[in-house]
Amino acid sequence: MKELLDYLPLIMAAASIFLAWGQIKGEIKALKTAVEDLRRDVKEDIGRLEKKQDKYNHLQERMAVAENSLKSAHRRLSESEKRIHEYHR
Numbered sequence: 001m002k003e004l005l006d007y008l009p010l011i012m013a014a015a016s017i018f019l020a021w022g023q024i025k026g027e028i029k030a031l032k033t034a035v036e037d038l039r040r041d042v043k044e045d046i047g048r049l050e051k052k053q054d055k056y057n058h059l060q061e062r063m064a065v066a067e068n069s070l071k072s073a074h075r076r077l078s079e080s081e082k083r084i085h086e087y088h089r
Helices: 002-087
Strands: none
């Protein structure tokens, strides 16, 4: 019995290490889950930002077409004004 009592501190230390390892494994698992959740959230955010960027790019394209159309309209108006002034002379 005395021999068993001599090993009691070693057994207690081993039990403590075993329990600590179990806690660490649980914390690692929780951290992995948190990282995966964050990764998913970041991917969703990137997807939303890409959609916004696509809308913005489309708007830029439409504005460029509208600007060119407006320039053309101003040019035609200027030409029409010139013809009207020449007609009234």
